[in-house]
Amino acid sequence: xxxxxxxxxxxxxxxxxxxxxxxxxxxxxxxxxxxxxxxxxxxxxxxxxxxxxxxxxxxxxxxxxxxxxxxxxxxxxx
Amino acid sequence: xxxxxxxxxxxxxxxxxxxxxxxxxxxxxxxxxxxxxxxxxxxxxxxxxxxxxxxxxxxxxxxxxxxxxxxxxxxxxxxxxxxxxxxxxxxxxxxxxxxxxxxxxxxxxxxxxxxxxxxxxxxxxxxxxxxxxxxxxxxxxxxxxxxxxxxxxxxxxxxxxxxxxxxxxxxxxxxxxxxxxxxxxxxxxxxxxxxxxxxxxxxxxxxxxxxxxxxxxxxxxxxxxxxxxxxxxxxxxxxxxxxxxxxxxxxxxxxxxxxxxxxxxxxxxxxxxxxxxxxxxxxxxxxxxxxxxxxxxxxxxxxxxxxxxxxxxxxxxxxxxxxxxxxxxxxxxxxxxxxxxxxxxxxxxxxxxxxxxxxxxxxxxxxxxxxxxxxxxxxxxxxxxxxxxxxxxxxxxxxxxxxxxxxxxxxxxxxxxxxxxxxxxxxxxxxxxxxxxxxxxxxxxxxxxxxxxxxxxxxxxxxxxxxxxxxxxxxxxxxxxxxxxxxxxxxxxxxxxxxxxxxxxxxxxxxxxxxxxxxxxxxxxxxxxxxxxxxxxxxxxxxxxxxxxxxxxxxxxxxxxxxxxxxxxxxxxxxxxxxxxxxxxxxxxxxxxxxxxxxxxxxxxxxxxxxxxxxxxxxxxxxxxxxxxxxxxxxxxxxxxxxxxxxxxxxxxxxx
Numbered sequence: 001x002x003x004x005x006x007x008x009x010x011x012x013x014x015x016x017x018x019x020x021x022x023x024x025x026x027x028x029x030x031x032x033x034x035x036x037x038x039x040x041x042x043x044x045x046x047x048x049x050x051x052x053x054x055x056x057x058x059x060x061x062x063x064x065x066x067x068x069x070x071x072x073x074x075x076x077x078x
Numbered sequence: 079x080x081x082x083x084x085x086x087x088x089x090x091x092x093x094x095x096x097x098x099x100x101x102x103x104x105x106x107x108x109x110x111x112x113x114x115x116x117x118x119x120x121x122x123x124x125x126x127x128x129x130x131x132x133x134x135x136x137x138x139x140x141x142x143x144x145x146x147x148x149x150x151x152x153x154x155x156x157x158x159x160x161x162x163x164x165x166x167x168x169x170x171x172x173x174x175x176x177x178x179x180x181x182x183x184x185x186x187x188x189x190x191x192x193x194x195x196x197x198x199x200x201x202x203x204x205x206x207x208x209x210x211x212x213x214x215x216x217x218x219x220x221x222x223x224x225x226x227x228x229x230x231x232x233x234x235x236x237x238x239x240x241x242x243x244x245x246x247x248x249x250x251x252x253x254x255x256x257x258x259x260x261x262x263x264x265x266x267x268x269x270x271x272x273x274x275x276x277x278x279x280x281x282x283x284x285x286x287x288x289x290x291x292x293x294x295x296x297x298x299x300x301x302x303x304x305x306x307x308x309x310x311x312x313x314x315x316x317x318x319x320x321x322x323x324x325x326x327x328x329x330x331x332x333x334x335x336x337x338x339x340x341x342x343x344x345x346x347x348x349x350x351x352x353x354x355x356x357x358x359x360x361x362x363x364x365x366x367x368x369x370x371x372x373x374x375x376x377x378x379x380x381x382x383x384x385x386x387x388x389x390x391x392x393x394x395x396x397x398x399x400x401x402x403x404x405x406x407x408x409x410x411x412x413x414x415x416x417x418x419x420x421x422x423x424x425x426x427x428x429x430x431x432x433x434x435x436x437x438x439x440x441x442x443x444x445x446x447x448x449x450x451x452x453x454x455x456x457x458x459x460x461x462x463x464x465x466x467x468x469x470x471x472x473x474x475x476x477x478x479x480x481x482x483x484x485x486x487x488x489x490x491x492x493x494x495x496x497x498x499x500x501x502x503x504x505x506x507x508x509x510x511x512x513x514x515x516x517x518x519x520x521x522x523x524x525x526x527x528x529x530x531x532x533x534x535x536x537x538x539x540x541x542x543x544x545x546x547x548x549x550x551x552x553x554x555x556x557x558x559x560x561x562x563x564x565x566x567x568x569x570x571x572x573x574x575x576x577x578x579x580x581x582x583x584x585x586x587x588x589x590x591x592x593x594x595x596x597x598x599x600x601x602x603x604x605x606x607x608x609x610x611x612x613x614x615x616x617x618x619x620x621x622x623x624x625x626x627x628x629x630x631x632x633x634x635x636x637x638x639x640x641x642x643x644x645x646x647x648x649x650x651x652x653x654x655x656x657x658x659x660x661x662x663x664x665x666x667x668x669x670x671x672x673x674x675x676x677x678x679x680x681x682x683x684x685x686x687x688x689x690x691x692x693x694x695x696x697x698x699x700x701x702x703x704x705x706x707x708x709x710x711x712x713x714x715x716x717x718x719x720x721x722x723x724x725x726x727x728x729x730x731x732x733x734x
Contacts, residue, residue, distance in 0.1 A: 031141035059312030
């Protein structure tokens with residue numbers, strides 16, 4: 001199974017390989033311009049590991065909860 | 079009159095542009111979801127000779143034309159002409175956030191298809207990304223086929239912006255082309271009369287593909303505009319975030335920031351407060367020296383000066399609170415605070431987005447309840463709306479400061495914490511904690527359901543502008559003073575009349591000391607009789623009838639508690655020298671026990687009552703408006719009143 005965003009350490013750059021179908025989440029991700037193939041990096045996790053702060057592309061910063069992060073499958077890039 | 083709509087992604091600066099062009103006073107901040115309703119304003123330049131009248135409409139932010147919250151619905155409705163407030167408009171200006179150009183551009187492309195050549199493009203925040211130059215602007219203009227202006231609304235590029243709009247606005251009424259795709263589920267966000275412009279699709283997939291399509295198109299266009307070397311600068315934000323949203327340091331800093339916020343409201347204001355207090359004392363003495371004894375003198379000195387002055391001394395606190403909040407809001411920190419507290423919000427069954435309405439609840443419940451519109455899920459929204467009023471708003475500030483400052487002894491504990499500041503912090507905490515707890519209970523009962531998604535933009539950090547902070551502070555000061563000069567003044571006069579008339583018969587006062595006469599006259603007055611009649615209810619919570627009257631009047635607005643006590647105690651005071659309300663409260667002796675009426679227990683009983691109870695008619699009205707039924711403000715009033723009374727009872731019985 002591919003790792004999802006929850007398996008990724010802070011500071012590691014990854015590429016999105018799949019976004020699971022879940023309407024509200026997918027809608028929001030797409031609206032923020034986050035698509036399959038994009039590069040993202042986890043910049044921080046709040047206390048107890050949730051929510052996660054993410055940097056997307058050149059300079060989009062946003063945060064989401066664990067259960068949404070689990071829907072995003074990723075692969076590590078060197 | 080020509081009308082132009084301002085549309086753009088959240089936090090792209092629409093309201094800043096609106097204020098700049100119209101001289102309006104819309105609240106602006108550096109986080110998403112501040113603007114939740116439409117506002118219209120005339121351009122400032124309309125007043126210039128020979129200029130055609132143009133009005134501008136500020137709208138809530140949207141990412142695309144598929145609304146998923148009520149506030150987004152307002153914008154989409156306005157675009158398709160089903161907003162009843164302005165069914166006609168002539169032009170659309172889309173605001174692009176240069177820090178998030180891709181997503182903003184996707185919206186612009188979608189709008190372009192909807193309104194065609196009637197679209198103007200404003201690239202905002204160019205001061206933050208200096209690499210964006212004229213060449214980029216021209217390329218973007220070409221690729222989009224719309225006129226593009228780059229500007230910095232915060233740097234007040236007003237003249238150029240105004241000219242740009244005037245040059246490009248065209249006369250005819252705008253008619254949208256094509257239809258907006260919507261799923262059945264999202265129809266609740268559209269208003270009446272929107273049916274014509276909406277095409278209902280069965281599958282969410284269609285909508286998703288549509289959004290993706292525009293995002294991809296935006297990337298294509300951006301690829302032709304940007305060169306390889308053009309990079310958005312984001313290192314500053316990235317670096318600051320390493321500390322501010324760090325799981326440990328971030329959390330500690332969060333606590334420190336909010337403790338310092340409350341501490342400064344308390345500590346910084348003290349000298350200013352003493353000054354205002356002293357000035358009113360001097361004013362009362364001066365007026366008293368010139369007026370002959372009698373009702374007129376009493377009305378002015380004991381009614382108006384003691385009542386209104388008692389409230390105005392809290393002006394410094396109000397100003398400091400809003401100044402500091404504005405600095406925090408502008409910096410971009412607020413979204414980080416939402417991030418850090420999301421876990422807590424989630425635990426109480428709320429969306430992390432509820433943090434923002436709760437936070438604005440510290441200023442005032444009314445805008446806070448309105449901003450709950452950004453919460454997509456109806457059940458979460460209801461739970462948020464019905465608990466917000468327990469968040470300590472700025473109207474409670476005067477009551478807290480009066481009672482804490484007078485009755486909580488001030489000393490230092492654990493080396494750094496001041497007891498009064500801690501009490502203050504505790505009151506804020508108590509209200510917030512119970513708001514969350516009640517929200518949780520609601521989410522487990524009436525508004526049961528899954529906690530919906532939490533996505534939040536973390537905007538780039540930005541240097542707060544002193545001018546913006548001072549403006550916000552001044553605006554709040556004006557509102558406060560206006561209230562003092564109108565409602566509070568009026569009520570102080572009424573309270574004075576009610577507590578003076580009917581007067582005691584002269585025969586009954588023969589041979590009695592001045593103090594006894596003063597207190598008997600008060601008890602004999604209309605207000606005294608009303609107060610006495612519900613003294614039995616007040617006894618278990620340690621209050622006497624005077625406080626009871628204060629609490630009763632405070633149902634109009636909480637500050638009235640302070641002005642009412644100011645008037646009542648001034649009347650009961652026979653000393654020639656005018657004293658501050660604090661000194662009078664401390665000196666009040668019960669005729670029955672011979673002990674001071676106010677004790678720590680009484681003060682806390684009052685404080686706790688004020689933490690919970692919903693004493694604000696304006697809040698009742700906004701709850702009715704946002705929920706659509708009077709049922710809800712009544713529920714809220716009853717449960718908060720019950721909490722307030724039992725809390726006050728517990729506090730009094732524990733401390734007595």
